[in-house]
Structures are given as C-alpha cells and as structure tokens.
Amino acid sequence: MNQEIKDLKEKVKNLDILYCEDEEEMRIGSELFLNKFFTSVDSAVDGQDGLTKFEEKKYKVIFTDIMMPNMDGLEMLKNIKKIDENIFAVALTASEVKEEEITELSNLYFRKPITYDNMMTIMREIVNKFNL
Amino acid sequence: MKKKTKIISLLSVIFFIVNFAIYMITEINKEQRIQIALDSHLTKLTTHYEVLLHHQMVTARAAYKSTIAKKDVIKILSETKNASSKRLDVLREKLRKSLEGKYKILHEKGVLQYHFVLPNNIVFLRMHKPSKYGDSLTGIRYSFEYTNRTHKEIHGFEKGKTTHGFRNVYPIFDEKHNYLASLDIAFTSSFLQEYLIDVSKIHTHLLINKHVFDVKAWTRDDMVLKYTQSSENKDYMMSMMHSDYKKKHILKNIERLKPIKKEIYDKMAQEKPFSLYTFFEGKSTVISFYPIKNIKDKKTVAWIVSYDGDSFIDATLKMSFYTQIAIFFILFMLFYFMYRVINQKEILDVYVKKQTQEIAKSEAELKILNENLELVIEKEVSKNQEKDRLLFQQSKMASMGEMIGNIAHQWRQPIAIISMWANNIIADIDMEEIENENLREYANKINEQTIHLSQTIDDFRDFFSPNKEKNSFTLKSSVDKTMNLLSASFKTHNIELIENIEDIKITSLENELTQAILNIVKNAKDILITLEKGQKRLIFINIYKKETDVVIEIIDNGGGIPSGIIDKVFEPYFTTKHKSQGTGIGLYMTESIITKHLNGKIIVKNVEYKYDNIDYIGAKFSIYLPLNNK
Numbered sequence: 168m169n170q171e172i173k174d175l176k177e178k179v180k181n182l183d184i185l186y187c188e189d190e191e192e193m194r195i196g197s198e199l200f201l202n203k204f205f206t207s208v209d210s211a212v213d214g215q216d217g218l219t220k221f222e223e224k225k226y227k228v229i230f231t232d233i234m235m236p237n238m239d240g241l242e243m244l245k246n247i248k249k250i251d252e253n254i255f256a257v258a259l260t261a262s263e264v265k266e267e268e269i270t271e272l273s274n275l276y277f278r279k280p281i282t283y284d285n286m287m288t289i290m291r292e293i294v295n296k297f298n299l
Numbered sequence: 300m301k302k303k304t305k306i307i308s309l310l311s312v313i314f315f316i317v318n319f320a321i322y323m324i325t326e327i328n329k330e331q332r333i334q335i336a337l338d339s340h341l342t343k344l345t346t347h348y349e350v351l352l353h354h355q356m357v358t359a360r361a362a363y364k365s366t367i368a369k370k371d372v373i374k375i376l377s378e379t380k381n382a383s384s385k386r387l388d389v390l391r392e393k394l395r396k397s398l399e400g401k402y403k404i405l406h407e408k409g410v411l412q413y414h415f416v417l418p419n420n421i422v423f424l425r426m427h428k429p430s431k432y433g434d435s436l437t438g439i440r441y442s443f444e445y446t447n448r449t450h451k452e453i454h455g456f457e458k459g460k461t462t463h464g465f466r467n468v469y470p471i472f473d474e475k476h477n478y479l480a481s482l483d484i485a486f487t488s489s490f491l492q493e494y495l496i497d498v499s500k501i502h503t504h505l506l507i508n509k510h511v512f513d514v515k516a517w518t519r520d521d522m523v524l525k526y527t528q529s530s531e532n533k534d535y536m537m538s539m540m541h542s543d544y545k546k547k548h549i550l551k552n553i554e555r556l557k558p559i560k561k562e563i564y565d566k567m568a569q570e571k572p573f574s575l576y577t578f579f580e581g582k583s584t585v586i587s588f589y590p591i592k593n594i595k596d597k598k599t600v601a602w603i604v605s606y607d608g609d610s611f612i613d614a615t616l617k618m619s620f621y622t623q624i625a626i627f628f629i630l631f632m633l634f635y636f637m638y639r640v641i642n643q644k645e646i647l648d649v650y651v652k653k654q655t656q657e658i659a660k661s662e663a664e665l666k667i668l669n670e671n672l673e674l675v676i677e678k679e680v681s682k683n684q685e686k687d688r689l690l691f692q693q694s695k696m697a698s699m700g701e702m703i704g705n706i707a708h709q710w711r712q713p714i715a716i717i718s719m720w721a722n723n724i725i726a727d728i729d730m731e732e733i734e735n736e737n738l739r740e741y742a743n744k745i746n747e748q749t750i751h752l753s754q755t756i757d758d759f760r761d762f763f764s765p766n767k768e769k770n771s772f773t774l775k776s777s778v779d780k781t782m783n784l785l786s787a788s789f790k791t792h793n794i795e796l797i798e799n800i801e802d803i804k805i806t807s808l809e810n811e812l813t814q815a816i817l818n819i820v821k822n823a824k825d826i827l828i829t830l831e832k833g834q835k836r837l838i839f840i841n842i843y844k845k846e847t848d849v850v851i852e853i854i855d856n857g858g859g860i861p862s863g864i865i866d867k868v869f870e871p872y873f874t875t876k877h878k879s880q881g882t883g884i885g886l887y888m889t890e891s892i893i894t895k896h897l898n899g900k901i902i903v904k905n906v907e908y909k910y911d912n913i914d915y916i917g918a919k920f921s922i923y924l925p926l927n928n929k
Contacts, residue, residue, distance in 0.1 A: 169729075172729070172730075190712060190716075192716050192744070192747075192748075193712070193715065193716050193719060196716060196719045196720055196723060196744065197719055199723055200719065200722055200723050200726060203723075203726045203727070203730055203732070234791050236790070236793055261711045261712065261715060262708075262711065279711075279715040279718075279719070280715045280716070280718045280719030280722055281719070281722065282718075282722045282725070283722055283725045283726050283729060286726075
C-alpha cells in the first residue's frame with residue numbers, strides 16, 4: 168500500500184460514515200469495502216432509514232445510493248442538509264439519472280460500484296473539506 | 300339512323316298516296332257538283348233561247364197570217380206579175396203604205412226584216428229599208444230561193460245582205476192558190492241578246508263563223524250590226540249589240556278564257572251545246588255555248604254564248620280548296636304523329652336493346668367479378684395476414700427493444716455487485732491484507748451474480764423464442780416469469796406488484812400469453828411512472844376461474860383511461876405517449892393475440908377500488924381464455 172493512501176486513511180479513518188443501499192448484497196459487500204478505509208461504518212436500507220440514523224448520530228460522511236424505495240437518496244440528502252449543512256456526501260448511481268440534482272446535493276458522485284481508485288479521490292476531498 | 304330514314308320515306312310515300320287519293324276524291328266530287336251547276340246553266344240558256352225562238356216563230360206566224368189576211372196585200376202582190384218597173388214602184392209604195400203601221404208594231408216585237416221577195420228572187424220591198432229594192436238574192440238568201448222554189452215555209456238562222464238573223468220565210472198565195480211571193484219576217488240576234496239580258500238576266504255573246512259568213516262584206520257602213528274578233532274563238536266574229544260594247548270585254552275575256560281555250564275549241568268542234576267554267580280574279584264564271592245552225596245545211600255557223608256568275612261554284616271551289624288544305628294538314632299531323640310514335644318506339648327499342656346489352660354486359664362483368672372476388676378476398680386476407688404479421692413483428696421488435704432496456708437494467712445491479720467484490724479484492728491486495736478465505740468468499744459472491752446474469756439471459760431468450768406449439772403450463776409460473784423480467788424496472792420505479800393468482804394449469808401458447816400480459820403490464824408501468832412522487836404505484840394481477848373461462852385481470856392505479864379514448868385503445872397506432880416512447884401497437888397486438896391466437900377475449904374498463912383503506916382509480920384489463928382450449 169502506497170504511503171499517500173496510508174496517510175489519507177490515517178486522517179479520515181475516525182470519521183463516522185453512513186452508507187445507504189437498498190440492495191442487500193451490494194450493501195454487505197460495499198460495507199466491507201468501506202470498512203477497509205473507515206473504522207466506523209453504519210449502513211441503512213433506504214433513505215428513510217438513513218435519515219432516521221442521521222438524526223440519531225451526526226455522521227460527517229454519507230455514501231448513498233440514489234434509486235431506493237420509500238425515500239430515495241436525493242430526498243434523504245435534502246433532509247440531512249436541513250439538519251447539517253456541513254456534511255460530505257458521495258452519491259453512487261446505477262445509471263445517469265437526475266445528474267443535475269445529484270451534482271448540487273453531493274460533493275462527489277460515481278457510477279456503482281465504488282472502486283479503490285475512487286476512494287483516493289474521496290479521501291483527498293474529505294481531508295480538504297474538513298482540513299484534516 | 301338508317302332505319303329512321305327508311306321510316307321517314309315510307310311514311311312520306313304513304314302520306315302522299317293517301318293525300319293524293321283524298322285530293323282526287325274531293326276533286327271528283329267538286330267536278331260533279333260543278334257539273335250539275337254547269338248543266339243547270341246550260342239548261343237555262345237552252346230553255347230561254349228555245350222559248351224565245353219559239354216565241355219569235357209564233358210572232359212571225361201571227362204576223363204572216365195577219366199579212367196574208369189583208370186583201371190589198373194579196374191584190375198588190377197579184378198585180379206584180381208581169382208588171383212594168385214603173386208599175387212595180389207604184390205597187391211597192393202602195394204595199395209599204397199599207398203595211399207601215401203593221402211594221403211599226405212588229406218592229407216593237409223585235410222584227411227587223413219584213414221583207415217581200417218575188418218568185419224570181421228579186422227584192423220587191425224591204426220594210427226596214429224601203430229605198431233599197433230590185434236586187435236579186437239568188438245565191439245570197441237560200442231561204443227565199445227555197446220558198447220560191449218549193450212554195451213552202453222555212454225557218455232558221457241565215458246571213459243577209461245587211462245582217463244575219465233568225466229567218467221565217469213564208470209563201471204567199473192568191474185566192475186561187477197561185478204563188479205570188481215569199482215573205483221574210485226576221486229577228487236580229489241583238490234582239491235575242493237584249494231579250495236574254497232584260498228578261499232572263501243572261502249576258503250573252505253572239506259568235507259568227509268567219510268562214511261561213513262573208514264578214515268582209517259586212518264592214519260596210521250600211522251594215523246594221525258591227526262585228527269584231529271574238530275572244531272565244533279566232534274563227535268567229537262577235538256581233539256587237541251597241542257601239543259602246545265594242546272591245547269592252549274582249550281583251551279581258553281573252554285573259555279569262557285562256558286556261559280553257561283548248562276545251563272551248565274542242566267542244567265547239569263537236570257543235571253541241573256545252574257549259575264550262577273558269578276562275579278568274581277570285582270569281583268563277585260559267586260560260587255556256589249553244590250552237591246555232593245554218594238554215595241551208597244545218598251546220599253550226601254561230602254560237603250564242605252566255606256568261607254567268609255562280610256563287611254555288613264559288614262556294615264549291617272554296618270549300619273543296621279549304622277541305623283539301625285542311626285534310627292535307629290533318630294528314631300531315633296524323634303522319635307526323637305516327638312518325639313520332641314509331642320513332643319513339645324505335646328509340647325505345649334501341650334504348651331497351653342497349654339496356655339489355657348493358658345488363659348482359661353488367662352480368663358478364665358481375666360474373667367475372669364474382670369469379671375474381673374469391674381471389675380478391677383471398678388476396679386481401681393474405682394481405683391482412685401479412686399486415687398483421689408485420690405488426691406482430693413490429694410489436695415484437697418494440698418489445699425486444701424494451702426488453703433490452705430491461706436486461707440492461709436487470710444486469711446493472713449484478714454487474715455492479717460483481718465489480719464491487721472485485722474492488723474488495725483489489726483493496727485487500729493494495730492494503731496487503733489478503734486472506735485466502737476472504738478471496739474465496741469474494742469469488743463465490745461473484746459466481747452467484749454470474750448465475751443471476753445467466754438466468755436473466757435465459758428468461759429473455761425463452762420469452763422471445765417462437766412458440767407456436769401449445770403446451771401446458773400453470774398461469775402462476777407464467778406470470779412469475781413475466782414479472783421477473785420487469786422486477787428490476789419495478790423496483791427502480793417503486794412499483795408494487797400485488798398478485799392474487801389461483802393455481803390453474805392451461806394448455807395454450809405460453810409465450811403469446813406472456814407477451815400479451817407483458818404488454819398490458821408495461822402499459823400500466825408507463826402510466827404509473829408519471830404519477831407524483833410519494834404516490835403509491837400499484838399493479839394487481841388476479842387470476843381465477845369463472846365458469847368455463849380463466850380470467851386474468853390486470854389492474855393499476857393510474858387514474859383510469861379517459862372516457863374519450865377508452866374505446867380506441869385496441870386500435871393500431873393509437874397512442875397517448877410521445878413518439879419516442881410508444882409505437883401504438885402494443886395493445887392492438889395484445890388484443891389480436893388474445894382474440895385470434897388464443898381464442899379469448901379482452902375487455903377494458905375503469906374501476907374504483909379500495910386498497911389498504913385508500914381509494915384508487917385505475918384501468919382494468921380482463922383477459923378471458925377458454926379453459927378447454929382446443
């Protein structure tokens with residue numbers, strides 16, 4: 168593992184992470200993946216679940232799927248931002264839908280799944296954002 | 300056209316024949332009537348002439364009798380025998396004086412000549428001209444020669460030295476029956492003519508034969524009567540009654556007689572009385588000719604010709620003329636009418652013939668048409684089938700396009716998952732935390748997803764594979780298969796599928812049925828995704844048995860189909876969607892699959908219903924399939 172990643176990981180690993188994904192297999196796998204970089208990763212099954220979890224615990228970084236039942240990712244981000252404007256949001260999409268809204272509401276967005284290279288970018292941006 | 304000409308000429312010929320026949324009949328009738336009139340004119344002339352002649356003879360006889368009854372007359376005449384000329388002069392004067400009064404009376408009665416001639420034919424005394432005497436009449440006056448020779452009386456028309464006249468010559472005897480002289484008591488023709496005018500109201504001309512009479516000898520001034528060329532016949536002179544009579548009617552009469560000139564010549568040559576008429580200047584004139592015979596040889600030497608108007612002939616001529624005209628026009632009208640009738644019939648015949656031909660033609664055409672109709676129908680049917688096949692193909696292609704979208708959607712998630720596990724592996728490697736157990740787990744997860752991908756491919760391939768053979772299947776599995784294809788899409792769009800399916804096994808064309816159901820469900824999905832966010836999106840699938848049918852109901856909560864278009868949803872190319880979204884043939888194909896291929900029926904209506912205590916409105920498609928589909 169190169170030094171930069173190690174340094175970045177050291178800076179961000181203690182941030183509280185919320186991950187929202189309705190597809191179970193995806194959620195499990197991605198949670199596992201995120202745990203390689205962050206110590207504390209909580210997951211939610213849809214937007215509603217995510218919002219509830221955010222109200223209980225103020226997460227700094229949110230990874231979220233967009234298309235989800237009950238409440239979709241954008242709706243959820245809108246509500247979270249009403250509570251805390253200063254969050255870092257990463258949107259993950261299966262297809263290019265509502266791109267404009269996604270860009271507005273999220274700091275970064277990627278096609279699913281999230282890759283190792285994506286993580287470099289994400290971590291750098293998080294460090295910049297929170298001056299870690 | 301040829302026939303028409305034939306009819307016209309035939310009718311014309313008949314018309315002229317009939318017209319001519321009627322003309323002839325009226326002409327003959329006219330001539331007969333006129334002839335009667337002419338006869339009456341001739342009879343009138345003849346009667347009056349003969350009566351007058353008889354009357355003259357009676358007068359003459361009476362004069363003769365009274366003359367010879369006078370003793371001095373007989374005595375004077377007796378003394379003339381062997382008397383000297385001086386003595387004769389004395390005797391002549393004596394006789395003249397004795398008869399002067401008598402002659403006056405006789406003259407009043409029309410007698411011109413009272414004329415004594417001695418047996419040697421020497422004139423003794425002319426009472427009408429006493430100064431002229433002593434001349435011999437031998438060879439001049441046959442009547443005197445006759446009486447002097449035969450001592451018998453004689454009557455008739457005869458010329459004289461001064462005039463012609465109607466002679467009555469008698470012998471004179473003494474008491475001892477010795478012949479003394481002959482006496483002529485003669486009447487002039489002008490007296491006759493005057494009598495006819497005054498008494499009988501008949502205007503006459505007297506014609507004298509030039510060749511018989513020495514006309515030239517009569518041009519002398521001492522002639523009692525003057526003559527001029529007659530208008531009736533160039534061989535005759537006309538006696539003029541008065542000087543003012545001269546040429547008065549001659550020229551005009553020549554004109555008038557011109558048309559009948561030849562007839563006059565012919566009839567005059569026959570020397571018998573005749574009558575004829577001429578029409579001149581709007582008036583008819585009857586001209587009657589009566590021949591006057593010469594005293595000597597009984598040849599016709601003169602004619603008394605009467606001219607008389609006749610209103611009966613005028614009327615007859617006028618009537619027959621108008622009758623002929625009228626008949627001509629009546630016949631003309633009749634024949635024209637006949638022509639019209641025949642022509643009409645002809646036209647009608649032609650028309651009927653034409654119509655008959657046309658009907659025959661139409662029948663032939665109809666027959667051909669009938670023969671062709673089957674072919675046309677066959678052609679049209681196959682054309683329709685071809686069209687349907689193309690539509691079906693189009694529909695299938697559209698479905699396929701849709702399905703590819705669905706496949707992409709269906710695959711995106713497993714691919715993302717595979718990729719995600721791959722990323723976990725990469726992360727472990729880069730972070731130098733590789734553990735075999737973990738790697739195995741990741742690989743297994745990847746394999747699970749590939750199975751899923753493979754299954755999706757199979758599902759779609761089955762769906763599109765041609766399936767014309769009927770097979771037995773449970774409707775539940777069929778619907779599940781269909782819905783599996785759409786599950787990713789449903790999930791994405793938050794569409795809830797509520798199934799209430801009885802376990803029914805039927806024998807039918809499964810792929811056709813699933814395609815039909817898919818079309819309806821897709822339609823429902825298309826309307827549901829237009830609903831506001833937060834609204835529930837529901838699709839119900841109910842399958843149950845009803846009598847001999849199985850009923851498949853697909854209900855949505857899309858608000859229903861507008862009433863204006865609900866009747867049109869099964870029509871081809873009918874769509875409410877934007878062109879990029881729909882082809883307009885999905886529901887048409889569904890309907891034709893169900894009715895034509897599956898022997899079922901499909902109906903659509905809007906329904907209101909309650910679900911989880913909420914009221915919804917939506918479209919309800921009901922498919923009826925026979926359970927025992929053969």
